Amino acid sequence: MLPDLVCFAHLHWDFVWQRPQHLLSRFAQHGRVFYVEDAFFHPDDHIEPHMEVKERQNGVKVLVVHLPQHLRGNEAASDQAQFEVLNHFFAENSITDFAAWYYTPMALNKSRQFKPVLTVYDCMDELAQFKFAPPELRQRELELFEKADLVFTGGQRLYEAKREQHRDAHAFPSSIDKQHFGQARDPELAEPADQVGIAHPRIGFFGVVDERLDIDLLGQLATSHPEWQFVIIGPVVKIDPATLPHNENIHYLGGKNYQELPAYL
Numbered sequence: 001m002l003p004d005l006v007c008f009a010h011l012h013w014d015f016v017w018q019r020p021q022h023l024l025s026r027f028a029q030h031g032r033v034f035y036v037e038d039a040f041f042h043p044d045d046h047i048e049p050h051m052e053v054k055e056r057q058n059g060v061k062v063l064v065v066h067l068p069q070h071l072r073g074n075e076a077a078s079d080q081a082q083f084e085v086l087n088h089f090f091a092e093n094s095i096t097d098f099a100a101w102y103y104t105p106m107a108l109n110k111s112r113q114f115k116p117v118l119t120v121y122d123c124m125d126e127l128a129q130f131k132f133a134p135p136e137l138r139q140r141e142l143e144l145f146e147k148a149d150l151v152f153t154g155g156q157r158l159y160e161a162k163r164e165q166h167r168d169a170h171a172f173p174s175s176i177d178k179q180h181f182g183q184a185r186d187p188e189l190a191e192p193a194d195q196v197g198i199a200h201p202r203i204g205f206f207g208v209v210d211e212r213l214d215i216d217l218l219g220q221l222a223t224s225h226p227e228w229q230f231v232i233i234g235p236v237v238k239i240d241p242a243t244l245p246h247n248e249n250i251h252y253l254g255g256k257n258y259q260e261l262p263a264y265l
Helices: 019-027 075-092 105-111 137-147 156-165 178-185 215-224 258-264
Strands: 004-008 033-036 040-042 050-055 061-068 098-102 118-123 150-153 169-171 202-206 229-233 250-254
Touching: 004 019, 004 105, 019 033, 019 118, 050 075, 061 075, 075 105, 098 105, 105 137, 118 137, 150 156, 156 169, 178 258, 202 258, 215 229, 215 250, 229 258
Parallel strands: 004 033, 004 098, 033 061, 040 061, 098 118, 118 150, 150 169, 202 229, 229 250
Antiparallel strands: 050 061
16 A cells, blocks of 8 residues: 555646546555645635545545635635645544645645655646746745655656756656547447537547647648648637637537547547
8 A cells, every 4th residue: 555645736636637637546546645626715705714525436535625715815824724724634534644746836835834755746737837827836846846855747848847956857758548548449439429520631639728729820720721620629728719710620629528538539
């Protein structure tokens, strides 16, 4: 059995199935895993800070601290409130010797009073370059590099950017779930109704549609090659859908459940 693992993340567990879900659901086969999401601020100012625990089928427990609205604009107070709720939950559930696994440096303030046996920073993206990134994120990341015993990066390019910042950094590129997506080769797998009428050849994309997607390039390709059909699968986040190219040969099918994806290949 592994020690308990507590993950501090900026991504909602139930949003898009990606790197954190793949890794942590596998860790949960060998020990207890707790996934701490960002706090939820209630419009009701009279609620007391408390913990919501969501049990997931893969064994991961998703933890969400609920806070009153007036704490939203007070980072120090909200971080302290989150720490107190988490600390109480840890004590109730005998979470003592645990490894801390970070996906965001912004979780440092609510967790710095804990004493994990191991601290890992799984740097899956250059978060400071994301739209609406907090200005203090770069400084927090430097602090996390100081605190971490081990650093992973989600790709080789990210590794080259981070390798000099930590003595024990390793490139750990994201990959694919071969068994899951191998289902696409099954001739009995029915094509989804919202794709069956789209002509060939098709160029597909799975993922979050945000500022990282080169929408100008997508529009240019669709205009230059009207015979190609572009099938875009994923939620639109942090950008105005009206700014996306809407050529007749671009098809936005929205977010899909992870289990549905092989049928779109």
